[in-house]
Amino acid sequence: MQPPSDHRRPRRRRVAPAIAVVVGLLLGLVAWAGVPASAAAPAEGDITFTGTMRNAGEPVPGVEITVTTPDGEEFTGTSDDSGRIQIQVPRVDGEYTVAIDEDTLPDDVGLREGQEAEEKVTPSSLGSVPITFMIGESTRQVQTKWDRVPQLLYQGLLFGIIMAMAALGLSMIFGTTGLTNFSHGELVTFGALIAFLFNSTFGWPFAAAAVVAVVLGGLFGWAQDAGLWRPLRRRGTGLIATMIVSIGLMFFLRNLFQYFTEGRTQNYREYVTPSGYDFLGVTVTTRDLVMAGVSVIAITVVTLALSRTRLGRATRAVADNPALASSTGINVNRVISLVWIVGTALASLAGVFLGFSLGVTFQMGQLVLLLLFAAVTVGGLGSVWGALVGALIIGVLIEMSTLVIPSDLKNAGALMLLIIILLVRPQGLLGRKERVG
Numbered sequence: 001m002q003p004p005s006d007h008r009r010p011r012r013r014r015v016a017p018a019i020a021v022v023v024g025l026l027l028g029l030v031a032w033a034g035v036p037a038s039a040a041a042p043a044e045g046d047i048t049f050t051g052t053m054r055n056a057g058e059p060v061p062g063v064e065i066t067v068t069t070p071d072g073e074e075f076t077g078t079s080d081d082s083g084r085i086q087i088q089v090p091r092v093d094g095e096y097t098v099a100i101d102e103d104t105l106p107d108d109v110g111l112r113e114g115q116e117a118e119e120k121v122t123p124s125s126l127g128s129v130p131i132t133f134m135i136g137e138s139t140r141q142v143q144t145k146w147d148r149v150p151q152l153l154y155q156g157l158l159f160g161i162i163m164a165m166a167a168l169g170l171s172m173i174f175g176t177t178g179l180t181n182f183s184h185g186e187l188v189t190f191g192a193l194i195a196f197l198f199n200s201t202f203g204w205p206f207a208a209a210a211v212v213a214v215v216l217g218g219l220f221g222w223a224q225d226a227g228l229w230r231p232l233r234r235r236g237t238g239l240i241a242t243m244i245v246s247i248g249l250m251f252f253l254r255n256l257f258q259y260f261t262e263g264r265t266q267n268y269r270e271y272v273t274p275s276g277y278d279f280l281g282v283t284v285t286t287r288d289l290v291m292a293g294v295s296v297i298a299i300t301v302v303t304l305a306l307s308r309t310r311l312g313r314a315t316r317a318v319a320d321n322p323a324l325a326s327s328t329g330i331n332v333n334r335v336i337s338l339v340w341i342v343g344t345a346l347a348s349l350a351g352v353f354l355g356f357s358l359g360v361t362f363q364m365g366q367l368v369l370l371l372l373f374a375a376v377t378v379g380g381l382g383s384v385w386g387a388l389v390g391a392l393i394i395g396v397l398i399e400m401s402t403l404v405i406p407s408d409l410k411n412a413g414a415l416m417l418l419i420i421i422l423l424v425r426p427q428g429l430l431g432r433k434e435r436v437g
Helices: 011-033 146-177 184-201 206-234 239-261 286-308 310-320 322-327 332-358 364-379 384-403 407-424
Strands: 046-052 064-068 074-078 084-090 096-100 118-121 128-130 276-279 282-285
Touching: 046 064, 046 096, 064 084, 074 084, 146 184, 146 282, 146 286, 146 310, 146 332, 146 364, 146 384, 184 206, 184 239, 184 332, 184 364, 206 239, 206 332, 239 364, 282 286, 286 310, 286 332, 286 384, 310 322, 310 332, 322 332, 332 364, 364 384, 364 407, 384 407
Parallel strands: 046 128
Antiparallel strands: 046 084, 064 074, 064 096, 096 118, 276 282
């Protein structure tokens, strides 16, 4: 049974602002694509060689790196005060030669034993190639498998708590509308791209860029609901049909992001390589602690609002029975719009933070979508606490699985757990049976 439509305002007046917001966001991306190459991404067809020169954890400025293209053209770059170096070269088929000028290294610093001063590189289809010259004495310590457990547990919990924000938004949208939103991963990508736009292209501080990304993410969610999902609900479109629409929206947004970013993986201007410190055998960075703290605060505020406020109780009532909630005077459409705003804002914030570990790329949604579905399914479809528990379980599982399987296959463990849960307890750990089917 579909919730009754709201007749207090004409349909055109409600849909037009949503269309205007979507058009405005797309025009913003078009403006980004039109920014000169010196301020934004490299020109089409270029490759960017990037790296950080460090000795014993300290940056080494003034180191010259020369990249020679397959046709013999040379490009030279010098590491800055933070040790970072970036060399933009044209894409040519064949092997590139990357060479370090040892004379530009400090007197007490040299190439590490076994490290050659020249390397051959064949770039992939991505637009970024890492520079991996090792200098100074090796600080590598041989670790046993069990020595890695504390660090992997820390990384898993950090990844899980960030993923929990996106999973919470996905679970809230499913709980109130029944929509299995396959385009939710692109909302994560949207947050990362907006933060990169304002931080690296416009030169804003990262904190301000992150706030703008969250605000525009929530606005983008409202526009989606008002311009697409609410009209479909009003027409009585079934859940299978709306799920297919979300799949189409996913591919549209992903290709749109690829078009504007030209398929390149970018990095923020700040906090990309923070220095860490040892705490109980775990390498911790201030950046990671801030991200974890902000994530916990955001999740806590949302969960308390859902359980303690009048609006939160109305949201839970709509999730349980939209028709009954409407008959008691609850504005169902307004509640669902609010859920979309909060859910997409959380996804955008998660995308901003994941941009550090995954890089700012149009493929980010593709990388995390199945993990998000695994998290909400393991925890319980439509359950707020289930999304949090599921995200933490998935985060720890994929990191700890690298003890026994290659890191490239670590996501397979999460998908295997998803299959087991669907076979043994399809409603999830904290879900209710009536929420499935």
